Amino acid sequence: MPANRAVIYQGPGQVGIREIDYPVYELRDGPGVNSANVGRRTPHGVILRTVASNICGSDQHMVRGRTTAPEGLVLGHEITGEVVDVGPDVEFVKVGDICSVPFNIACGPCRNCKEGKTGVCLSVNPDRPGSAYGYVDMGGWVGGQAEYVLVPYADWNLLRFPDREQALEKILDLAMLADIFPTGYHGCVSAGVTTGSTVYIAGAGPVGLAAATSAWLLGAAVVIVGDLNKERLEQARSFGCETVNVSDGDPAEQVQQILGRSAPAIGQPLVDAAVDAVGFEARGHGANAATEMPATVLNSLMDLTRAGGAIGVPGLYVTGDPGGVDEAARAGSLSLRLGLGWAKSHSFVTGQCPVMRYNRGLMMAILHDRVQIARNVNATPIALDQAARGYQDFDQGAARKYVLDPHGMCGA
Structure with a gap:
């Protein structure tokens, strides 16, 4: 399996790059993983090669030590990726698809998901309604500031871009669909x-x-x-x-x-x-x-x-x-x-934005040139190895939205 390097929270004010396990279709124990989620199988998931994973102000709260996030937590909830493997229960998502990942993880069948309240899914976090990748008290789903990441409930969660070539041309704009x-x-x-x-x-x-x-x-x-x-x-x-x-x-x-x-x-x-x-x-x-x-x-x-x-x-x-x-x-x-x-x-x-309520319409606005969100937020791609500098500059007030580009697909 390929190596999988990721951005790790190392304590207040510190992040670093560390090699972590390549994703599998099971939630394993680790920093921040809820004990009730350990061993949870995800045959409905896919593995993504990360195309873009943005540094978010919410990540900064953890890195500043302003939450109870444990050291060793893999960061990153703003994910755009290319599907490289699909679980046995996945029906519609295919290898090679480039997709946006809503930052809030949602199961689909629970009452809140069926009502469109995907920010407070009842099934993915044993502690409370609502979950996210790489975030404190959100169930322990591994973050996406990494080379590869698991996305559960893929048919439900993923927003597939209709044309690969067009998506790569507008990737910095489309990367903003995961959250901000x-x-x-x-x-x-x-x-x-x-x-x-x-x-x-x-x-x-x-x-x-x-x-x-x-x-x-x-x-x-x-x-x-x-x-x-x-x-x-x-x-x-x-x-x-x-x-x-x-x-x-x-x-x-x-x-x-x-x-x-x-x-x-x-x-x-x-x-x-x-x-x-x-x-x-x-x-x-x-x-x-x-x-x-x-x-x-x-x-x-x-x-x-x-x-x-x-x-x-x-x-x-x-x-x-x-x-x-x-x-x-x-x-x-x-x-x-x-x-x-x-x-x-x-x-x-x-509360959390229910991303799935809006992301498809906003994707269409981007693809049809109705909005230039990457320009407006000054989206700036950087290599994964530059993550620590990106966090530091962002914390000091840089007027940029840093986009981690682990595989050089965003122009880092």
């Missing part, structure tokens, strides 16, 4: 973005930029992106977004200036829809920009969003954060101004 493009789109759909909407997106990282791209695709009139990072704000401006540097203070006044006479009332810098693409490691505004304040984004979005509006929350929040600013934050308990949201009749949608 559907996740950003889900945030906007959850917030009710539609034709003529005014939209505020907190966070100009890859998910925030994907959400901004999605807002334009959905017909927004104004898309405003807020962040502390000047380079990332410049990236948002590169495809038509207005920007707010929240290190200058509360974003409300800047939003008011942008909306001008289109604001609903004098003195009310209110948008129709808002998206939290930051999550639990949020920092404050203005003088508090260097201080971690995990509820800041959610509270500011309630302030910025009009009465009757909606807030999408694709940004990650956790139930266990060893590095939390206080005891409450370490348990995922935040000081939210829920009374304000209630008084304004806001609706909130949280």
Whole structure:
């Protein structure tokens, strides 16, 4: 069998490359594998040669030591790959197919999967509903920042690209279908973005930029992106977004200036829809920009969003954060101004994006040149051996979406 090198979490601030077992159709014991999943057979799975596996902000939370991830965990939940072997129960997926892998693993037959809630599948994680590759407390499915990876329930999970040559030409765009493009789109759909909407997106990282791209695709009139990072704000401006540097203070006044006479009332810098693409490691505004304040984004979005509006929350929040600013934050308990949201009749949608709800439609938008998501998030392919540098640069705020390219199929 071929060698299989992978990116491994080695402790806070450290990742490395290590050779791991070539995938088999059984979940074996290892770092992070739930004991109830050990020995689980996957004849419904396939083995992929990884074409692309992206570094995600959610991976960074683990690498910073902000979760309970064990050392030795194989990272990577944003996977695009070529099928090199199929299990005996696979009917429709064939060797040679190039496919996108939704980051949330779903079984297909459970109640939630049948209702389209694939982010909270009931069958793949003994600890709680919902699972993902290479992620803490998600059942222990091996991550895809590797040369080869197992994908279970392949006929259900995989999105096959219709033309191999076309897929390889657009591979950096299509690589965003595993997570950030559907996740950003889900945030906007959850917030009710539609034709003529005014939209505020907190966070100009890859998910925030994907959400901004999605807002334009959905017909927004104004898309405003807020962040502390000047380079990332410049990236948002590169495809038509207005920007707010929240290190200058509360974003409300800047939003008011942008909306001008289109604001609903004098003195009310209110948008129709808002998206939290930051999550639990949020920092404050203005003088508090260097201080971690995990509820800041959610509270500011309630302030910025009009009465009757909606807030999408694709940004990650956790139930266990060893590095939390206080005891409450370490348990995922935040000081939210829920009374304000209630008084304004806001609706909130949280949790994993159900990728399969959106990925096929977004694939068609990419294939027919309706959107350039790789350009908008500044997708940058790098070799597997450069993973540690990619994690470091991304952690320092690089305005890039790093795409690991283990087999040189993305132009690394």
